[in-house]
Amino acid sequence: MHVVESYATDVAGNPEGISRVSFGVDTVAPATGVTLSGPRGENGWYLGPVTVAIRAEDATSGVSISYRLDDGPWSPYAGSFVVAGEGTHRVDYAAVDGAGNSETGDASVSIDSTPPLVVLEMSGIPGREDWYVSDVLVSLRAEDGGSGLARLEVRLDGGSWAEYASALPLTDGVHTVSYRASDAAGNMAGSRTVIVSVDATSPQSTAVLSGERGDHGWYRTPVVVSLQASDATSGVDVLAYRVGTGTWRPYGDPFTLSSGVHTIQFTATDKAGWLEPAQTLTVRVDETPPALAAVQTPGHSTSHDVTLTWSASDSGSGVDRFEVAVDGGGWTRLGTEPTARLHLADGAHTVVIRATDAAGNRAESSVAITIDTNMFSPGGPYGGAPTGVLLVAIIVLVSIAIAWSRRRQRR
Structure with a gap:
């Protein structure tokens, strides 16, 4: 601040009274600044509402401040104010001192308080009880309308986290798929986990036959039929069978087949809904000799x-x-x-x-x-006749011999 004093004297020597003029000289614009206060995120983003405080200083002529938000109308600045709402905002401000010197400035306020939205999609053939009966492709997509997606990660079956690049193929088994995402502001979509159960393989059933095996695929004793089924993934739900054209029934205990030709059909269904193609077995039993x-x-x-x-x-x-x-x-x-x-x-x-x-x-x-083929035997082909002839001939010969002997003695 300056004071100028002055007076005047005329030619006759009469002096004027002293006059004083006070004035200031201010050629320096105000010093200004802005302070932003709020929950800080990453990359210059805030995670919630931001308090804006504008300051202006002028040591000489004083200062007045005005501001506007997002190209809105100018308003006198009376104190700090809050900027809220998702997105990037612009605060413009101006400070003018008493001498008319002015200073302007602006500040950018970026707010993102919403985590990314992550959507998991599965493609496959659904079965029963939350099972899939085909291989499954698990895909992820994430959206962030604020600061933008920074990272999308996935973890399979308790392994390490990895950046998601493409759909995950899942085969037989019960799998856990965990996923998470973060945006550029640092908002985190917390880890979520889904269980994906895949059973792309039908159950397998077998029959065991117990009995005495004969020839040509036959059994010579009653046959005890035992059925069993296995399924390594979802497990066996039902094992059914029928004999001949009879009614299908659930298998419980071994059953016995007696003499006859029997056709057995059996099949298993697992808990995922897979139905095994029916198997056919022919059992031949003959317990009776000719x-x-x-x-x-x-x-x-x-x-x-x-x-x-x-x-x-x-x-x-x-x-x-x-x-x-x-x-x-x-x-x-x-x-x-x-x-x-x-x-x-x-x-x-x-x-x-x-x-x-x-x-x-x-x-x-x-x-x-x-x-008996002996011709002289009574049981032979001639009934013993040759033997009789022979005996007669012998008797005749003996008689002749005796008669001849007696005749000689008389001479």
């Missing part, structure tokens, strides 16, 4: 060549073959004709006929045969 009728034989033969006949039947697996054994010797196959042609030596013989069905069941029948 019915072998008595062997037709002459009993006594005067010929070495003998023909035996018989009949046999089998209502189960059917007669497969006949065999013959003579006097405890080895078995000789005869085929399927119920006839045996034998060449036997003289004497008594035991002949055994054996019938075997396709399952291997056997039935036997034995007969006794006597062969």
Whole structure:
């Protein structure tokens, strides 16, 4: 502040009274600044409302402040104010001192208090009870309308966090997928976890048959059928079966099949909804040997060549073959004709006929045969007649010899 004093004197020497003028000189604009206060995030962003305080200083002529927000109308500044709302805001301010010197400035206020929005999507074929019955693709997408997405991360089955790049393929098993995201302001979409259960494989069932195995795929005793099924992922829900064209029923305990040809079908369903294609099994059981009728034989033969006949039947697996054994010797196959042609030596013989069905069941029948081909034997081909002739001839010869001897003695 300056004071100028002045007076004047005329030619006659009369002085004027002293005059004083006070004035100030201010050629310096006010010093200004702004202070922003609020929850700071990252990269210059705030995570909530921001308090704006404007300051202006002028040591000479004093100062007045005005401001505006986001190109709005100018308002006198009376004290700090709050800027709220998502997005980037502009605060303009001006300070003017008493001399008319002015200073302007601006400040940018960026606010983002909302974390990113993360959406998880799964593509696959849904089954039952939250299972998928095909491989699954898990994809993520994230949006942030404020500061923008900074990072999207994923973790599979408790492993390490990794930046998400592309969809995750998931195969059989129960998987945990965790994901999180953050924006440029530092807002974090907290970790979330979903469980993805995948069972892309149908269950497997098997049958176990217990019984005495025969020939040609037949059993010779009742067969006990045991069924079992396994599923390594979701687990077996139902194991069902039927015999022949009967009703499907849940399998509980082993069951028994007696004589006959049986068709068994069985299938398993797992908890995910997979239905195994039905399996078919044929079980042939024949517990009964063939019915072998008595062997037709002459009993006594005067010929070495003998023909035996018989009949046999089998209502189960059917007669497969006949065999013959003579006097405890080895078995000789005869085929399927119920006839045996034998060449036997003289004497008594035991002949055994054996019938075997396709399952291997056997039935036997034995007969006794006597062969006598001696022409002098009473049981021979001539009934003993040659022996009688021979005896008569001997008697005649002896009689002749005796008569001749007596005649010589008389001489």
